[in-house]
Amino acid sequence: QQGSAVGPDFSYLGAKSRAATKTDIAINETPRAVSVVTREQMDDRASISISDALQYTPSIQTNYFGEDNKQDWFIIRGFKQANSGLYQDGTRLYSSGFYSWQIDPFALERVEVLRGAASVLYGQNPPGGVINLVSKRPQFDGGSGQVSVEYGSEDRKQISLDVNSEVNEKLAVRVQGLARKNGTRVDGVEAERFLIAPSLTYKFTDTSEITLLTSYQKDDSDPYLQFLPVEGTLKPNKNGKISDSLAVGNTDWETFEREQLSVGYEFAHMFNDTTSFVQSTRYSQMDVNLRQMYSYVYAADVPGLGPLLDPLNERKSILRAASTEEGSSDAFNID
Numbered sequence: 001q002q003g004s005a006v007g008p009d010f011s012y013l014g015a016k017s018r019a020a021t022k023t024d025i026a027i028n029e030t031p032r033a034v035s036v037v038t039r040e041q042m043d044d045r046a047s048i049s050i051s052d053a054l055q056y057t058p059s060i061q062t063n064y065f066g067e068d069n070k071q072d073w074f075i076i077r078g079f080k081q082a083n084s085g086l087y088q089d090g091t092r093l094y095s096s097g098f099y100s101w102q103i104d105p106f107a108l109e110r111v112e113v114l115r116g117a118a119s120v121l122y123g124q125n126p127p128g129g130v131i132n133l134v135s136k137r138p139q140f141d142g143g144s145g146q147v148s149v150e151y152g153s154e155d156r157k158q159i160s161l162d163v164n165s166e167v168n169e170k171l172a173v174r175v176q177g178l179a180r181k182n183g184t185r186v187d188g189v190e191a192e193r194f195l196i197a198p199s200l201t202y203k204f205t206d207t208s209e210i211t212l213l214t215s216y217q218k219d220d221s222d223p224y225l226q227f228l229p230v231e232g233t234l235k236p237n238k239n240g241k242i243s244d245s246l247a248v249g250n251t252d253w254e255t256f257e258r259e260q261l262s263v264g265y266e267f268a269h270m271f272n273d274t275t276s277f278v279q280s281t282r283y284s285q286m287d288v289n290l291r292q293m294y295s296y297v298y299a300a301d302v303p304g305l306g307p308l309l310d311p312l313n314e315r316k317s318i319l320r321a322a323s324t325e326e327g328s329s330d331a332f333n334i335d
Helices: 039-045
Strands: 033-038 060-062 074-076 086-088 108-115 129-135 144-152 156-166 171-183 190-203 208-221 255-270 276-298 318-334
Touching: 033 039, 039 108, 074 129
Parallel strands: 086 129
Antiparallel strands: 033 108, 060 074, 108 129, 144 156, 156 171, 171 190, 190 208, 208 255, 255 276, 276 318
């Protein structure tokens, strides 16, 4: 099988990548540090997030706040990458605060990491590097597909499909879909996700083609992060140890609803064996409704009010903080 810069890969080894040069160059000919996590790796490790997919990639620390369903957390070569430096198919996924894109790995062919400064090609970007997500796209393979039903720990239930069809020698279409519902290790915290991602490729000639890439993802969940107090977890508390399954927030009040819509295309034309023109465009839109509650401080430690809130210094009560966010974000990228 000849390696492709956008997949599919048929092993743990990605032979080519566009991340470093935006051209289909072999990784062993690229004078930069590039890592590729292929589809087969993600399948064998059952990755449920981009953070999971990158757990074994050099120079990257992931999930440093623990498992989170609001966004993926990365540190590359010591630089935080949470709200910038994340790209899909070479165009930036705009993220800011709670308006952060979280792409389900099921819709991806591979996850690439370019380590080191990359502002020459990507503009403003953390110096640690770039994470590029490569979408599954239509293949001219005659037709293929799969349907999966899964059940796992924490009452995780999922059904998914991935169907590819070569309509004719010029047109191929592909559709991925996923529906999932799961609990978590935290009592009363649950999550639901729905995803659909249609795409098509049309070949005008042997040297010109356009690929349309779209996706819609909806999350209807409780916020995962509970932020337990340090005292009672990492440090001792005279009342004993706090279980990591304890929901410190109020799961009846908390919610995290997010809708992600992305529409874009890639156009490519080869003039000859050495010269090509490539242009890509993406519009993305996100709606967020978030209510979360978390541990703030032990009642006995509130300045000026501690003796009133916990007069016997029993250290059994905490004050909680709450945050809310409701709104939308829009982004348009052209490269």
